[in-house]
Amino acid sequence: MTMKDIKIELTTYKKEKPASDKLGFGQFFTDHMLIIDYKNGKGWHDPRIIPYQPISLDPAAKVFHYGQTVFEGLKAYVTVDKRVLLFRPESNFKRLNASNERLCIPAINEEFALEGLKQLITVDREWIPTEPGTSLYIRPFIIATDPYLGVSSSRSFQFIIIMSPVGSYYKEGIKPVKILVEQNYVRAVAGGTGAAKTGGNYASSLKGQEIASEDGYSQTLWLDGVEKRYVEEVGSMNIFFKMNGTVVTPALNGSILPGITRDSMIQLLKSKNIPIEERRISIDEVIEAYHNGTLEEAFGTGTAAVISPIGELKWQEERIIINNGEIGEVTQMLYDTLTGIQNGSLEDPFSWTIKL
Template sequence: MKEQDMQITLSTAKKVKPQADQLEFGKQFTDHMFIMDYTQGQGWHDPRIVPYQPLTLEPSAMIFHYGQSVFEGLKAYASPEDEVILFRPEKNFQRLNSSNGRLCIPDVDVDFALKALKTLISVDKEWIPQEEGTSLYIRPFIIATEPYLGVSSSHNYQFIIIMSPVGSYYKEGIHPVKIAVESAFTRAVNGGTGEAKTGGNYASSLKAQEVSEKMGYAQVLWLDGVEKKYIEEVGSMNVFFKINGEIITPALNGSILPGITRDSIIELLKHWNLPVTERRISMEEVYEAYKSGLLEEAFGTGTAAVISPIGEFLWNGEEMIVQNGETGELSKKLYDTLTDIQRGKIEDELNWTMKVEEKVTQ
């Protein structure tokens, strides 16, 4: 499929763009969206950019019944020179295909997906907010559309990209959150869909999140689903611990999502010649490090927050205060460095960013 095959239909009723201080995550959407269809025997076809609009699906569409879907999340940023910057977008589409494989969804062409995304951004480039800490959140996703109630993989799909201007995740500056260690519910197990980015993983996490919020905690720390012993993720983020100078993150084991921010943090730490290790780490080990004064920092990593410092854990009824409940030096340095790279404020020594060849105009 070629870029010139893409049809573009521009909206004749442009929306009023929200002010930077009115931006909420995932509430407002740009004027246009990208859609491409898949039909068995024909492959992916009819790529198009159209005005943002509701989807028309039959009630029997398989997505509603068997949850065959995958999604991604990434951002576009406005640089100080008014250039549009993407951060490692090829990794998102590669991971999308990895999720596709687990959910029996046909792969998309990564190069074409990148071209489609760049074209969509160019069409809606005036939606990219330029204020400090703001960005354009991008949500590619694929859903099964075949009208059929038999339990099998669909023969028809839609690949869609929508975009939403978002404000700063930390409106009052980066600050630590309180985390409850989850012991009753399980996010995922090896052999399940934990390493795929699919909606069912998030739906199954909502109950634990609801319980923890009622207790006054922002998120839950997920333990493995077999022994309830080894740490996996924190909320919908990967997690890191700094213990006695060493930075440790749970090794990918088939139930942990391979985060792109996680991978970037690991590469950045290695670039700085800091000791970083991917391995199994138990909650007991973290607790012992805390008791002995060796637990220096803990933080989550993900697209939305980039770095989310952890100031407290609740485990077995005991409150574990990390870094006096304040943001640690390493967490702050990682956050500042990664966000400065993403916005083109400092040199991209690791060649992570990709420019969309359009100027941001408001």
């Protein structure tokens, strides 16, 4: 496939755009979407940009019954001088193919996918919000469409990209969140699909989220699935702790998603000469650091919020208050620096952003 192969069908009905203060997250969608089909023996074919619309699938499509699906999440930003920037999109499509490998989905051509995304953004550029803190959230995903109830890999797939204008994650300023450490359920184990970005991982996390919400906490901190002792992820985010001057984050072990924001934070910390370690972290170590006064900051990282400072952990019946429930100095610096690079207000020494 080449870019000349992409057919573009423009909508004859443009949706009304929501007010910037009503955007929220993932509630509104742009006028168009990108679709590419796959069939065994033919490969990926028929790339097209069409009006945003429902998709029609056979009730026996494998995605419904066996969860053969992967997805990604990234953002586009408008700078103050009206440039459109994408943040590390090559990393997203590389990770998509890593998820494809684990879920037995054929690899997508990463360069073609990126060029298709650029064309889609160009078509729907007017949907990118311009207010501070806003962005265009981009959701590429692949679904298994083969109508067959045998437990085997699908012979047909669809690669789709939809886009959604999203508001500022922190409307009233960045505020720490409260996290409940889950003791009974587990999210993933090494050798499973924890390192892939697939729907089942998130479905299995909903019970923990429900329990946390009932207890007045915003998200769940997951421990490892074997010993239920080692820290892994917070909800849909990677987690970092600053203890005794050193920032530590769980090492990637096959059950933790290799977050692109996570990797960006590690590179930023190194560039600022702030000690950073990737290693196993037990919940006991975190609690001990709290008791001896060396637990200084904690935060989660992900595409949606960039950084979520953590002001409180609840482990068993103990409430762990971090930095008096306030955002820490390093957390604030990382948030300001990365968002500044993303929106073009700060220099990008890492060459992370791509201009459309």
